[in-house]
Amino acid sequence: MEIKIVRQILEWNENCHAEVQEQLDKSNVYMINIMGSPGAGKTTFILRLIDEFRKLGIRTGVIEGDIAGKIDAEKMAEIGIPVVQLNTDGACHIEAMSIKNILPEFNLEEMDVIVIENIGNLVCPAEFDIGEHLKIALLSVPEGDDKVEKYPLMFTRADALVITKYDMINYFRFDVDRVTGNSRNRNENISIHKVNSASGEGMQGFVHWVTEKIREGK
């Protein structure tokens, strides 16, 4: 499958995220923004999520955000997922204008969900609305349990926190209560999930939650 590569243009438009969402709503497409540090496991999580969506008949497209390259987009294309690679050429986050420019690359009428893999960065992506219906923050067990205090905005703005690489819980000092407590103190409605994306363990709870959200949002 061919991978279209789009470069990010940093043209500022304050209302762009609302325009994107409006366009998605017209086509009845739901957009999910996946954020987290480099190596938090965003790609593996998305691959697992798409697999679960497929079982449920939910048709998914992916926008892969990367500073450079198309390593993850190739993984999506390999399994036949419509994917557009967005290269930010150094920029540390995705902006709504880029999503607006990319949407015409998809056949939205044949799509239910677009999943965005944002740039690996626990800081900047949290500041930007890009037209998504849901913001999902991933935090992997090896990153440590102090990240909510250190990078508060991400966990304050996320609709859900997914603790990834949960199979590694016995190999790292990681106090789950510290993470969940600090998240809920900042964001009482945050939905928290523990998953091992590679094996699929823990995914059912997240899939149940997110499909409810999609149903409500449509």
Add this chain to the structure above:
Amino acid sequence: MEIKIVRQILEWNENCHAEVQEQLDKSNVYMINIMGSPGAGKTTFILRLIDEFRKLGIRTGVIEGDIAGKIDAEKMAEIGIPVVQLNTDGACHIEAMSIKNILPEFNLEEMDVIVIENIGNLVCPAEFDIGEHLKIALLSVPEGDDKVEKYPLMFTRADALVITKYDMINYFRFDVDRVTGNSRNRNENISIHKVNSASGEGMQGFVHWVTEKIREGK
């Protein structure tokens, strides 16, 4: 030990990094900028490095960069290290102006090295010279072996790459040759080290390299 907290001011001064380095050189102080993703193990690495420096009679101060809080500065203060906490209030990297404002907080005449723990971010800190003599990039094994291709600037500009959490090499897919090869392709002089900061394994090679650099730079 009391921790001074300084807030970052985003006043732009293109030559500020040169001013910082000039001021350090006058006092014969060497500055090392430690960068890497959230959870790459920067704090543990710095604590181990300071311990090694102490054994060699190298007097060290630390500037702890964080968006919020002073969790890591407290760890430094606990072991009697002069430390200043720099809170960026949301900003994704440290700028030279902040370092310039912080230097008067240290007694530079009684110091050999200042170690800076930059914001956990593999993107933005790589773009900014802050007056340091050395840039060190940390990449932890759990983050994965595709990070050099995805975040090239960090590895292009670093003087050394330290692969941390190396004791976890058998638990994650991590092809060391891919990482070292991709780093050297971009940056032929990069010095590469594999360490377990918690146990100290692999630190001797890095300490040998960095003390040579300090000696040359003074």
